[in-house]
Amino acid sequence: MQIAKKYFTEGLIQLTILLSLIGVRVDIDSYLSGYYTPLIEINLGPSSAYIQTPFHNLRDTLDGYSVHPKCPELDYFFASRRLLDEVRTLGSPRFPTQLNAWLVHQVSATDRADCGPSTSNNTDTSSGLESPGDGARDDSEHLPDSGQEVCQTTPDLGHGPCSAGACGFLKEENDAKVKEEEEPAPLIQLAHSSTLEQESLLDGITALSDPPSHQPPTIDIDQHWTNLLSLSVTDLDDLDSLVTDTDITSAISQDVSLHDAMVTGAGAFGVASERGEARPVTQQQRTIFPLESTGSSHSDVSPGMALGLAALPFASVCNLTGNESSHSALGGCLDEAVFDQINQLGLEGLDTIDTQLMGCLESINPQVLEDLDSDSGLSLESSSGGPVSPGSSEMSSSSSSYCEDECGATGYSSDVDSLPSKGIVDYTTTWSPVDLSESVWHDHSYPSPAFFNQPSVTLSHKGIKEEPLSDDDGTMSEERELSRDELRARTMCIPFSVLQIVNMPVEEFLEVLDGHGFSPEQVTLLRDIRRRGKNKLAAQNCRKRKLDAITGLQEEVERLQAQRDRLLRDKQLTAKTMGAVGQQIKQLTRDVLARLRDESGHPLNPERFTLQCGANGRVVVQPVRRPAVSTSTGNKTDKRKKEKKQ
DNA sequence: AGAAAATGTCATAGC
DNA sequence: AAGCTATGACATTTT
Structure with missing residues (x-):
């Protein structure tokens, strides 16, 4: 059961983070509410499968649990993790970061005992500490079709691993969460993150130091990570090639796209090993970050992003709440308009222009x-x-x-x-x-x-x-x-x-x-x-x-042609990356849904349910309402038609 | 001899 | 108002 719990928790958390990064609210209330009495809320107490997951707390969530390394789904999962890390290393993706996720797992009585009084206080604590993201959480609570909230975890940033609302899950997962902080990316990312992000992340690190006693189990997990990540790397050779073949400084424009994010992220990921100093620091500073990072401000977002897995957009949610103005990975990756604008520029016409100018210049006597x-x-x-x-x-x-x-x-x-x-x-x-x-x-x-x-x-x-x-x-x-x-x-x-x-x-x-x-x-x-x-x-x-003017224009044309070629290459690579990421997300969704159980104990049918992440980061499981949606839509359409006729 | 390039000149506008 | 510069258009010269 521990393994199952771990699987579920990890997958759900990861997906929650994942979806939250792209601004998708995932709320599984509708699915979980009232069904799993034996389930325990991760932070706040029993019978609560809802967790507000802090990004940093979810890093390497599998740590501490005996995840079977041969689990095939893990390849997808870690590949996604890797991609997310790559995006994360971009530094400043801007997404709402309040994560409200229900974690379905069972905690033993001893675990509850360990958590002890914190269970009852968690709610209060969370409510009090959640102020930055209250609005977002409120929004999540009003999500359509969202289920009843059994419990909501809103840990405080300043709380220790188990002090504030540390539930049994948190207690027993302490090692795992500590292990999550071993991921070097957050610290590495500090260089790329905004000041607020860095400060926030560092605060979390310093405030939530992890006892050294938890070190031993994490080492194994690190090894798992290494192995699994290496597998994931092989799964995305094109991404790596993208990194190696692309001049980041030139390829990444001000309008950061997902491709850019991937490039940078992959680059950072690949370089992570080179940055040996980052890993030791993070390992030493194993922390449990607050389970919830709320608010829509960038500064609030950043810790989660620093920890975050990546902005892996579902194909269906690619047009969600990404901050277009920011250099978010999602906003960038979804910014096809950039390339469309490039195309609209009629750069192909530059060939003609260039030819004309070349001809004109060639006609000029060099003397x-x-x-x-x-x-x-x-x-x-x-x-x-x-x-x-x-x-x-x-x-x-x-x-x-x-x-x-x-x-x-x-x-x-x-x-x-x-x-x-x-x-x-x-x-x-x-x-x-x-x-x-x-x-x-x-x-x-x-x-x-x-x-x-x-x-x-x-x-x-x-x-x-x-x-x-x-x-x-x-x-x-x-x-x-x-x-x-x-x-x-x-x-x-x-x-x-x-x-x-x-x-x-x-x-x-x-x-x-x-x-x-x-x-x-x-x-x-x-x-x-x-x-x-x-x-x-x-x-x-x-x-x-x-x-002179002609000469200058010729040089300009050549420069723009080179830029156009570079952007077109980037576009192609981005499209390829998007496809790969989309597949990873789909697989990850199937994996998470497969680990969920309905009230009868059967796994959820991925065909009938889907995961969505709200703007505040809450991950919810929603049934696919194909007939109902079509019916309602049809009714609405009919009504509109009738109104128009009238 | 003719074409193309280079140069000169004129007209005009703007400063 | 005069002078100067810039430039298009055309003329002339050179290659």
């Missing part, structure tokens, strides 16, 4: 890009400022100031005086020298240094269209190296280079216009030269910026 990297001198350096630039050629062919300016000469040369211009004035000191290193001048086609040597050039050269000017090839080649504006300026006898005209400050430019007796045509030309020169630079900068 141009390279040239554009220079801020404003790209064109000057590539065409006119280079070794073979017109300027350089002009330098070699002419000693005029114009040549010097094109080549980056600093300042307007006195050679200007030699220019065949009318109204020439010495402008040498009229404005500061021009620093070509700061300017962009892209005269790659029109310069003609020999122009200075041919002052007889007629105005016919002022045309925008610049045809070959003479039959002198040498002169022609040199003239071509002058820009059109340079030619115009020289034609108009303007003693300034285009570069000077463009780069001189506006004040100085105005002074030049006003102080040198230029004709209106010359003034117009000067203004046009300046305007066109500045606009040329602006156009070059504009094109550079455009290319």
Whole structure:
């Protein structure tokens, strides 16, 4: 009977925790109420199969009992436990944590005697200490179809193992519960949990230290755990592979999903052995946490979560009360919308975009890009400022100031005086020298240094269209190296280079216009030269910026493509994980139901009953109301139809 | 010779 | 108001 009790208790507790983690209230009142007089409430007294199970108290609940290690159901169970631990190691799943579960087991008279007075006081204690979760428990009491509560355990956090409402079960299960605390995950999880969670958990640990006398039996249980967990690991190879193959830091987004939880959890689980320091601590601090952690606040939740098995959603309850805003494992795992949104983003279209951008970028001459990297001198350096630039050629062919300016000469040369211009004035000191290193001048086609040597050039050269000017090839080649504006300026006898005209400050430019007796045509030309020169630079900068923007967009596209691929992989893994977890939950439910007995002593038919966990963590067994539900639904539907018709 | 790329120029808007 | 910059559109030149 002890074994049976242990099986039942463990399974029910685990399922309760499990369901509570996902916000499912499981209330077995309807099933248990009044049926099991020999049953004893876990914490509060006889004839009560209802237990408010603290998560931490349920950890390794099998401990202390001689669970047959060959029990096949245990594989499923421990696999589920493992998954739950993995989720738990996420640290901050947010679920209501009040667990109100009826535990059906029989306690011997000696056990009752051990519990002694606590039995009668438990109710009071629980009621008094349960305040944080009263609301939740009240809710659970009003659950539809919930059975009559025989007893409810609401242990206090500050109570020792048997002091507060410690029933016979608690007494005799002390070792088991202590053993539960040996699980390293809670402490390990502290690193991942919120501050409140950690504090709560640590409080429980410190307040509920376990006598060292209970150590021996727990060692065997640890061995069981190790063995069984290893089995469970083999059952979920894909999950492990998921852990090993996934970069957690990259895979886990801010929207933590169940997959993320699994990844992290599995990772933590796998690393648990590496964290050898965590296990000794927990073993030393074997504690019995309060049997109930109530309230919906995150801080209240955390201890249970730290202990918690996992958020293993039933397929039918996947849309329950998970906190979507939080990074809960369930909320995340159920957040298919995340992936849906990804799909809705039309990321597939990025392929097209990327292709377009790639094509556009490929069409760009790398040399141009390279040239554009220079801020404003790209064109000057590539065409006119280079070794073979017109300027350089002009330098070699002419000693005029114009040549010097094109080549980056600093300042307007006195050679200007030699220019065949009318109204020439010495402008040498009229404005500061021009620093070509700061300017962009892209005269790659029109310069003609020999122009200075041919002052007889007629105005016919002022045309925008610049045809070959003479039959002198040498002169022609040199003239071509002058820009059109340079030619115009020289034609108009303007003693300034285009570069000077463009780069001189506006004040100085105005002074030049006003102080040198230029004709209106010359003034117009000067203004046009300046305007066109500045606009040329602006156009070059504009094109550079455009290319930079294209490059940046290309990089962005590549980054988003990589992100999309990563998310799609995560989605697939999550789906696979969800399927596996769902199967584990189903099996666990069948296992728990199979260990329950009706009033005639027969096991519950999993086809007729189901387990549900309420928002406050209460686990209840509810009969499957297939016909009734359909009937009632049909009636309601008919009524609605009638109302609509009316 | 023609296409494509690069560059220059104009018009315009905004600061 | 003038000057300057940015940019689209178009022209011109170069490759």
